[in-house]
Amino acid sequence: MALAVKAFPLTVVSHVVGIVAMIMVLVWTIHFRGGLAWEAVNKNLIFNIHPVLMLLGLIIIGGEAIMSYKSLPLRKEVKKVIHLVLHGVALGLGIVGIIAAFKNHNESGIANLYSLHSWIGIGVISLYGLQWVYGFATFFYPGGSGDLRRVSLPWHVVFGLAVYVLAVGNSALGFLEKLTFLESGGIPKYGTEAFLVNFTAITTIIFAVFVILSVISQPCAQQEDDHGAYSAI
Numbered sequence: 747m748a749l750a751v752k753a754f755p756l757t758v759v760s761h762v763v764g765i766v767a768m769i770m771v772l773v774w775t776i777h778f779r780g781g782l783a784w785e786a787v788n789k790n791l792i793f794n795i796h797p798v799l800m801l802l803g804l805i806i807i808g809g810e811a812i813m814s815y816k817s818l819p820l821r822k823e824v825k826k827v828i829h830l831v832l833h834g835v836a837l838g839l840g841i842v843g844i845i846a847a848f849k850n851h852n853e854s855g856i857a858n859l860y861s862l863h864s865w866i867g868i869g870v871i872s873l874y875g876l877q878w879v880y881g882f883a884t885f886f887y888p889g890g891s892g893d894l895r896r897v898s899l900p901w902h903v904v905f906g907l908a909v910y911v912l913a914v915g916n917s918a919l920g921f922l923e924k925l926t927f928l929e930s931g932g933i934p935k936y937g938t939e940a941f942l943v944n945f946t947a948i949t950t951i952i953f954a955v956f957v958i959l960s961v962i963s964q965p966c967a968q969q970e971d972d973h974g975a976y977s978a979i
């Protein structure tokens with residue numbers, strides 16, 4: 747199943763929206779929330795690393811990894827390496843981002859893993875890791891048999907998109923949760939910061955919508971000649 751539109755323009759929109767989302771989260775954490783730090787007396791600066799790395803890693807670089815089969819007019823083998831490296835980087839940044847959230851809690855005397863967001867977050871990072879390891883072993887090294895690859899590919903695509911959608915939904919939950927804490931602490935409900943946080947979440951969702959649209963649209967010319975290449979669901 748594929749939409750009767752070319753993927754390329756959709757991937758361009760995704761790149762632009764992704765850059766906008768990244769700028770928004772940086773303006774929020776640096777201008778409104780005091781900046782980012784791994785070691786700090788003000789523990790909120792440690793927390794700020796969390797949304798920045800989750801957005802940059804799992805959502806934006808993860809989205810670029812998903813789109814790489816559609817956005818790059820390269821040979822299948824090259825795109826496979828780009829796909830797995832980008833997902834590896836996304837996973838690494840996601841893990842460091844989650845460690846930052848735990849570090850902030852531990853150094854501030856706040857309990858860990860009490861919220862729905864944190865439970866889904868552990869699920870997301872675990873499934874993302876499993877998906878990466880299975881994909882690496884089956885499609886790259888040591889590589890499964892032809893039959894195993896054929897059977898695994900549609901599962902890999904559907905499972906990968908499901909985990910990605912879960913990650914995007916969980917980011918929205920994270921923005922909601924943090925903004926609710928801040929509003930309970932006194933920031934204005936209709937103030938600039940509140941709008942910025944809500945619109946950052948909306949921009950993230952728009953990015954993900956274009957990632958998914960590009961996956962289910964037509965590959966570029968190079969790929970149509972590329973027999974046995976990744977094909978959309």
Ligand code: HEM
Binds near residue numbers: 797849851871918921
């Ligand atoms: C897919 C992306 C994300 C994942 C996998 C994720 C995962 C997690 C995890 C596992 C924790 C628990 C840390 C602990 O208990 O010590 C956590 C905490 C937190 N995260 Fe995220 N997060 C993501 C994105 C975001 C974003 C974009 C925000 C926006 C501000 C955010 C806000 C929070 C907040 C406020 C906490 C502390 C409260 C709590 O534990 O629920 N998260 N996150």
